[in-house]
Amino acid sequence: MELIILPLAGALLSWFGKNWNRQVSLLTSLATLALNLFWLSSFIPDGNLQFEHNFPWMSEGIRFHTAIDGLGMLLLLLTNILIPVILLSRWNMNADQNKHLLPLVLLMQAALNGVFTAANGMLFYVFWELALIPVYFICAKWGETDRIRITLKFFIYTFLGSVLMLASLLFLYWKTPGAHSFEWTELVAVNLSEAEAWWVGAGLLIAFLIKIPVFPFHTWQADTYTSSPAAGTMLLSGIMLKMGIFGMLRWYLPLVPEALHSQMPLVAVLSVAGVVYGGIIALRQHDLKRLAAYSSFSHVGLIAAGICTMSLNGFQGAAIQMFNHGVNIVALFFAISIIEQRMGNRSMDQLRGLASGSKPFAVLFMIAVLGTVAVPLTNGFPGELLLLQSIFASHALLGICAGLTIIFCAAYMLRMYQFSMFGQASEKQNGFSPLTTAEWLGMVTLAALVLVLGVYPQPLLDLTHASMNQLYDIIQERIALH
């Protein structure tokens, strides 16, 4: 709750803050992070809801109910760590633009913190929609040419998903006993017939699959990522798509266990298809941002596929990879944005030899690439290991197909690095100016996370272990009952 109010207040302040808005924004986000870390220190990862706020909102059943469990805490951490980094990426940019852009980022933070703590279906839906608005404006107002058409597509696409989600939630709401309720516990308790569950599940699922995105609901993604300003792309890829995965874990799996055995295999196949499909397409992209977009699409497919295995390894792998994918993809887009600001373009056809310009940047960018390639002892590896293992255990052939990602990803990531950083630099490229303090801080934070969480991933897993175990038990129990 406080994690929602704090950035909101900051957004207001920053909005009217005139010349101080970047300082105000950054301080707000750091304060939010500090609060989040303070809560983490007293958080007990035993699967129980903590830091609860619960009071009626529109009615007895539509409550303002927020609480934090392990999974929520993980995503709060992700959000509140990444937001300051994203703000840092804008530090040296046009103050006129920042005037309105930075408050929007904070608004986004408020909405995201709401999504990850909502324990009431209606509240979840409201925050889900609220999160869409700031990012829509960021992309539509400060994006590149053709942004209007592209963001409109993005907006309609995800909005369509939201409508379906709302319909499903409403259906469940009407099925709750007594005066009806949107409370998560009530919605989970609803028993549906198989046909009902299938439709309700499909509605929720499509909303989440579009957001993630999973093949074939992904065509909004590459365009939107490419045409958005870097901050928007980071918000979308680093945090916002986790809403979809989080949605699957919290608001889909336990709500419609009756539908899982018919829907999950299909989604698993689609997800793995996306892993391979995105990986192959990324091999030949020239625009760094577009390449990273397809890479991200390929990687989140793996996370979705891991969830579809409905195994503990799949859930835990998905949880840890949500965090680490967020760190890695933001690091990549951060690096790309640094290149673009200096060189005026981000096409591999025109970049070469930037490594000669700034060695620290070359190292930090390399660390981000290695994390994405999931080299052991970087943060990408433990999640990928768990996910691939769970997929392989559920279906060997599917696991092997998903495993192709380790080949494709190495190929396209190193190609990207080669054609931007390596090679003979021209005079212009030699003039690649050193990183500014803000950029340096942002990139070093991310690189440190890549290395630390690769060497010692267990704390993240411990955080979500009880929640994921509970989820696993609920599903197994309900399926057995069914």
Add this chain to the structure above:
Amino acid sequence: MNQSALFLIILLAPLAGFVLNGLFGKKLHALAGWIGSGAVLMSFICSLFLFQRIAADSTPLLFKLFQWLNVGNFQIDLSFQADRLSSVMLLVVTGVGFLIHVYSIAYMHHDEGFYKFFAYLNLFIFSMLLLVLGSNFVVMFFGWEGVGLCSYLLIGFWFNNEAYGKAARKAFVMNRIGDLGLLIGLFLIYFQFGTFEYSQVFEKVETGAYRPEILTAICLSLFIGATGKSAQIPLFTWLPDAMAGPTPVSALIHAATMVTAGIYMVVRCNVLFNYSPITRDVILYTGLLTSVVAALIGLKQNDIKKVLAYSTVSQLGLMFVALGCGAYSAALFHVVTHAFFKALLFLGSGSVIHALHGEQDIRNMGGLKKQLPITYWTFLIGTLAITGFPLFSGFFSKDEILLSLYDRSHWLYPIGLGSAFITAFYMFRLLFVTFHGKFRGAEEQQAHMHESPALMSVPLIILAVLSILGGLINLPHYTGNIAQGLHHWLSPVLADQPEHHHGFSTEMMFAALAVAGMLLALFLTRKKYLSDAVVPEADAEMTGMGKLIGQKFLIDEAYDAGFVQTTEHLSDGLHTWSDKKIIDGLVQQSGKLTGLMGGLVSKVQSGNIEWYLLLMVLAMAAILGVNLFI
């Protein structure tokens, strides 16, 4: 010294060297090289202590750092194990590694990336130590990927050169193809045995708690991993290209240590492979074919490093032949001797390249023995060792392999012998064309030619001594009491070993046969390249079979057309057709149906955005505020 401390120093010294050189190397200047070398020396000394303990007691020493991952039953420890097998690998990696570090101080001293070079080398040693010291498959996989990464970084060390960068990426991606095999092997192991720890897996295999078809799948998957890292058919084409890296890298990574990881892994898992005869056959035939094909290609190469690269592929093939025959100790024996003489040969070629300021084409060399005496004599020793000259290390280790091949199949033996013969042929050709005859390069080069400094020649001399004496560690049966040292040393880690005793006369006969082949090659090459002073023809002049060999059987071209271009076409097709036209087309069409919604939203854009935004913030605040206070 405390056992944990030994483990920690062995592992962390190179890591510390990496961090130190990586962060502050630029300011350390020449010191960077000594820090790098010193770190490896520290590892080496501690490895000696560890070796001593294991010599006294063969029970594996264990060291658990911490639990790396724990999800339900899926538990992975970052833990290490030193036993008879890993101790041998430890000494080779740190010992040869140290010599190559020292050599590099002189070899790389002009390079602006001097400190970076040592940082990468140290990181490589660290990864290699993870690989051989890990007590479970996942830690081995850490090292396995880590050495691949260092190999990538070092092949592309001179990053301004795009061709080198391409070679580096090719190496990494081809390795990753193998790695996928290895990873699947790991998943199958977990599926079958429920653990990744070596000791538990092997124990369960011994008690027969497995399904045979799964065990075979495990072994085949592991072997796919080995073909990638150890450059066997079909994944061998990256290794010759990897010569783009600085020569000490070729010596350390692409000859002495990393490429033998596949052999180490199979020896480590010998218990598994013993129960999968099919896989052993696959290994045998793959190794034999690779050995012959690579040796043939080596005949027509004119780049001094490329000859050695194909030679490495071929020798690795021979080691896999030994593995396929179940002669694990013979394979490891050849790993050790090969590490000595191939590191020596590569460093020798580096000395030549150094003296000629970057020249690598042997057609532009000749007669170097006068100006580069130490390089010449040590190179000669390396050549005699690899060709199996009597009493040199390669003589013993190669005979051991050929003998086990003969035991396995009388029909395959001549092929192995043939491979050894071709090896002798291209090696003597290399020696004569490079060092004998007249100098064919530019006069300017000759004027500046100089023997390498002591930092380079001392490692050469040490490796030369090891190349001569290396055979002592595993002498043939006919030497009586002192025979088969390595074999006995390894017996605690090897399951049942076929003991073959042929008697003195048979063993001598095989040795004589091999020596005869070697001498024939010596005679032929001596006549052609020394007496007749033939200089290898230019690529364009080659014809027929020679041309095909010269073009490396067009394998690279076939891969390029078959896999690379197909994937690229597929990628373009998916992007422009499937993604943009079909899927997005459908989305756009259905989007038009919901035009009403679109119309509504698009109005937002024409309005005053800032006003909308402010409204939104206020509304959110109001909703929250109302709920807080009411």
